[in-house]
Amino acid sequence: MFFERHRPLPRTLVFILMTAWKVLLGMGLLATPAVQAQGQAFKDDMAERTRACSACHGQQGRAGPDGYYPRLAGKPAGYLFNQLKNFQEGRRHYNLMTRLVDPLSDVYLQEIAEHFSQLKLPYPAAAQPLQRVSDGILKLGKQWAQEGNSKLGIPACNTCHGQQLTGIQPHVPGLLGLPLDYLNAQLGAWQTQQRKATAPDCMRHIVQQLTSEDLVAVATWLSTQNMPLNSSPAPKISEPLKAPWRCGSAPELYKAQP
Amino acid sequence: MMFPAYFWRSILVLWLALAGLLGTAVWVDNHQDAFASFPQAQSPMPHDTAMVAKGQQLLQLGNCMACHTQRGGPAGAGGRAFETPFGKVYSSNITPQIQDGLGLWNANDFWRALHYGKSKDGRLLTPVFPYQHTTLITRDDSDALFADLKTLPPAANSQAIPKPSDTLDWPYGTPVAIAVWRSLFFTPGTFASEPHQSAEWNRGAYLAQGLGHCAACHGPRNTWGALAAVNDFSGGLMPVLNWYAPSLTSLSQTGLATQSPHEIARFLKSGQNEQAVASGPMAEVVQNSTQHWPDADRLAVAVYLKDLSMQRQQAEPKASAASALSPLAKPSPKMISLGAKLYEQHCEQCHQQQGEGIAGAYPSLAQNRAVLLKDPTNLVQLVLYGGYPAATASHPRPFGMPPFILTLDDKDIAAVLTHIRTQWGHQASEVTPLQVNRIRALQNQ
Numbered sequence: 001m002f003f004e005r006h007r008p009l010p011r012t013l014v015f016i017l018m019t020a021w022k023v024l025l026g027m028g029l030l031a032t033p034a035v036q037a038q039g040q041a042f043k044d045d046m047a048e049r050t051r052a053c054s055a056c057h058g059q060q061g062r063a064g065p066d067g068y069y070p071r072l073a074g075k076p077a078g079y080l081f082n083q084l085k086n087f088q089e090g091r092r093h094y095n096l097m098t099r100l101v102d103p104l105s106d107v108y109l110q111e112i113a114e115h116f117s118q119l120k121l122p123y124p125a126a127a128q129p130l131q132r133v134s135d136g137i138l139k140l141g142k143q144w145a146q147e148g149n150s151k152l153g154i155p156a157c158n159t160c161h162g163q164q165l166t167g168i169q170p171h172v173p174g175l176l177g178l179p180l181d182y183l184n185a186q187l188g189a190w191q192t193q194q195r196k197a198t199a200p201d202c203m204r205h206i207v208q209q210l211t212s213e214d215l216v217a218v219a220t221w222l223s224t225q226n227m228p229l230n231s232s233p234a235p236k237i238s239e240p241l242k243a244p245w246r247c248g249s250a251p252e253l254y255k256a257q258p
Numbered sequence: 259m260m261f262p263a264y265f266w267r268s269i270l271v272l273w274l275a276l277a278g279l280l281g282t283a284v285w286v287d288n289h290q291d292a293f294a295s296f297p298q299a300q301s302p303m304p305h306d307t308a309m310v311a312k313g314q315q316l317l318q319l320g321n322c323m324a325c326h327t328q329r330g331g332p333a334g335a336g337g338r339a340f341e342t343p344f345g346k347v348y349s350s351n352i353t354p355q356i357q358d359g360l361g362l363w364n365a366n367d368f369w370r371a372l373h374y375g376k377s378k379d380g381r382l383l384t385p386v387f388p389y390q391h392t393t394l395i396t397r398d399d400s401d402a403l404f405a406d407l408k409t410l411p412p413a414a415n416s417q418a419i420p421k422p423s424d425t426l427d428w429p430y431g432t433p434v435a436i437a438v439w440r441s442l443f444f445t446p447g448t449f450a451s452e453p454h455q456s457a458e459w460n461r462g463a464y465l466a467q468g469l470g471h472c473a474a475c476h477g478p479r480n481t482w483g484a485l486a487a488v489n490d491f492s493g494g495l496m497p498v499l500n501w502y503a504p505s506l507t508s509l510s511q512t513g514l515a516t517q518s519p520h521e522i523a524r525f526l527k528s529g530q531n532e533q534a535v536a537s538g539p540m541a542e543v544v545q546n547s548t549q550h551w552p553d554a555d556r557l558a559v560a561v562y563l564k565d566l567s568m569q570r571q572q573a574e575p576k577a578s579a580a581s582a583l584s585p586l587a588k589p590s591p592k593m594i595s596l597g598a599k600l601y602e603q604h605c606e607q608c609h610q611q612q613g614e615g616i617a618g619a620y621p622s623l624a625q626n627r628a629v630l631l632k633d634p635t636n637l638v639q640l641v642l643y644g645g646y647p648a649a650t651a652s653h654p655r656p657f658g659m660p661p662f663i664l665t666l667d668d669k670d671i672a673a674v675l676t677h678i679r680t681q682w683g684h685q686a687s688e689v690t691p692l693q694v695n696r697i698r699a700l701q702n703q
Contacts, residue, residue: 042608042616042619044619048619048657049655049656049657049658050658051608051657051658051659051660052644052645052646052658052659052660052661053660054660055644055660055661055662055665056660056661056664088329088330089329089330090328090329090330091330095643096643096644096661096663099643099644099645099661100643100644100645100646100658100661101646102541102542102545103529103541103542103544103545103645103646103647103648103649103656104646104649104656105649105654107649107654108649108654108655108656111655
C-alpha cells in the first residue's frame with residue numbers, strides 16, 4: 001500500500017520537526033531569564049551602588065509597597081542628605097537605616113542624596129480618603145496645610161513646604177505623594193521626639209503645639225491630595241521668609257542668615 | 259557529738275581571720291597605685307605641640323573617641339551605652355570639662371586610670387574600659403594622650419552620664435564585686451618587648467596588645483567577661499552585639515599566615531583586600547581608627563599578627579587542621595532546592611553563579627573564609643541587615659548589600675546560607691532555622 005510504504009518517512013519527519021520544536025522551545029524558555037539577567041547587568045554607577053536602598057524604597061527609590069518606605073526619587077538633595085545624617089547621628093531612629101549609613105562618609109552620603117534627587121519618576125494617583133474619614137477631618141487638615149493658625153503663631157504647611165506643597169530646594173521636602181501611614185508615623189515621631197532635626201528644630205516646635213487630632217487630620221488631607229503637574233520642588237527661595245522661627249536643617253528660610 | 263564552746267570560738271576566729279586576710283589582700287591588690295611612686299605631675303602641662311600631635315595620633319591608634327562619644331553627641335563627651343551580659347555601662351567624658359570630664363585631672367590621674375584602672379577619685383573603673391590593655395601603655399604615651407585630650411573643646415553631654423553602679427545588675431556594679439574581679443583577672447603591667455624580635459614586630463605587639471586592644475573583640479572571654487591574655491587573638495563571640503570576631507591566628511578563619519604584611523596592612527587601611535571585607539564592628543574600627551593610622555604602624559601590627567599566626571601554625575599544625583574540618587552538612591533535599599532557588603533569586607545577580615562575585619564591587623563567596631566560619635553568626639547578621647563596607651580613602655564609594663530581614667524568614671536564611679556553605683567545593687556545616695532564629699532573637703533585645 002502507498003500509505004504503508006511511506007509510513008516511516010512521515011514518522012522521521014515528525015520526529016525531526018518535534019525535536020526542532022522542542023529545542024526551540026527549550027531555548028526560548030532558557031532565553032527569558034538570561035535576557036533578564038543581561039538587562040540588569042552590572043554597571044559601575046550609582047544605581048548599582050544604591051541597591052541596598054532600592055530593596056526597601058523600591059526601584060529607583062519610587063517608594064516601597066507597604067507605606068512605610070517613602071519615595072526618595074526627586075526629593076531635594078539637601079533634605080535627603082540631612083536625613084541620612086539624622087540616621088547616622090541618632091536624630092532619627094530606624095535600625096536598618098542606621099546600620100546601612102554608619103560606615104559611610106559625608107561625601108558619599110551627599111552623592112547618594114544627589115543621585116536620588118535627580119531621578120524623575122511619575123507619581124501614582126493619590127489615595128482616596130477612607131470612607132470613615134469625615135469631611136470635618138479633611139477640612140481641618142486642609143486648614144492646617146494652607147492657613148495655619150496665626151493666633152497661635154503656627155504657620156501653614158505651605159508657608160515653608162512650597163505653595164504647591166512639593167517642597168523647596170535644597171532642604172525642604174514635599175509633603176504630597178506620601179502614604180498616610182508614613183505621614184502619621186513621622187508626625188507621631190516628632191510628637192514623641194523620636195524624630196528630630198538639627199537644632200533649632202522648627203518642626204518639633206510646630207508639631208508640639210498641635211493635638212494628635214490635628215496631626216491625623218493634616219496627614220489625612222495631605223495623603224489624599226494629587227500631585228500637581230509639576231511635581232518638582234520649588235527653586236531655592238530668593239528671599240528668606242518673614243518668619244520668627246528658625247530651622248537648623250534649612251537655615252536659608254530664616255530672615256537673619258547665620 | 260558535742261564540741262566545747264572554745265572550739266566554735268576558735269573556728270569563728272579562724273574564719274574571720276581568713277576573711278580579713280583575703281579582704282586585705284584584695285584591698286592591697288586594688289590599691290597598688292598607693293604604693294607606687296609617681297613623678298611630680300607637671301601641672302599645668304607645658305603646651306607642647308609635638309606632644310599634642312603625638313597624642314592625637316595615639317588617640318586614633320586606640321580608637322578612643324569611638325567609645326567615648328555618643329551617637330550625634332559632642333566628640334569625647336561620653337555617654338555611649340555599652341550593653342554587657344552584666345548590665346549597661348556608659349562611657350565617660352574625656353574632654354577637659356570641669357564637672358564630668360578631665361578638667362581637674364593631672365597627668366598622674368590620667369596615668370592612674372590607664373595603668374591601674376582607677377578614676378581620679380579612687381573609684382575602681384569597670385573593666386568595660388579596657389584597662390587590661392591600657393595598662394601596657396607607656397608613661398610617655400599616656401602623657402601625650404593626656405596633653406592632646408586637654409586641647410579638646412570642653413563639652414558636656416546633654417544628659418548626665420549614669421554611674422556604672424546604678425546601671426550594672428546587682429552585685430556587679432558594687433565596689434567589692436569590681437575589686438574581687440580585678441584581683442582575679444587584672445594585674446597592672448608594662449609591655450615587655452621581645453629582644454630577639456625586630457623593632458617593627460615589637461611596635462606591632464605593643465599596639466595590638468595595648469592601645470589597639472585587638473583582643474578585646476578577637477580574644478575569648480570567660481564567664482566573668484575577662485580575657486585570658488591580651489595577646490590571645492584566637493577569636494571571640496562579642497556578647498550582646500553578637501558578632502563573631504574571627505581568630506587572627508587561625509589559617510581557616512583569617513589566614514594571616516598566608517598573606518603578606520602589606521596585604522594585611524591594606525585591609526586595615528581600606529577595610530578590604532583580596533581576602534576579606536571588614537563588616538559589622540570591624541567596619542566601624544576601620545572607619546574610625548585603622549584607616550587613619552600611619553602606614554608604619556599598620557605594617558607593624560601586620561608583621562606582628564602574621565608572625566603570631568605562623569608561630570601558631572608551626573606549633574600545632576595537626577590541631578588547626580582538625581579544627582578546620584567542620585562536620586559535613588547533610589541538609590534535606592527540600593532545603594537544598596530552596597537554598598538554590600533563593601540564591602538564584604536574591605544573591606546571584608551580585609555574587610554570581612559560581613559565587614565568584616564582581617571584582618571591586620561584590621565579594622566572592624566561593625572560598626571566602628567568612629562564609630565557612632563554624633559560627634554562622636556573622637552570615638546571619640549580614641543577610642538580615644545587609645550593609646556597606648567602610649567608605650575609606652582607597653574605597654570611597656563602596657557597593658552595598660540590601661537587608662533581607664523583611665523578605666526572608668528563618669528557614670529561607672538557613673537554606674540560602676547552607677547553600678553557599680556547601681557549594682563550589684565548600685564543606686562547611688549546615689545552618690539550621692533554629693540557629694537563625696536564635697541569632698535574630700538576640701538582635702531584637
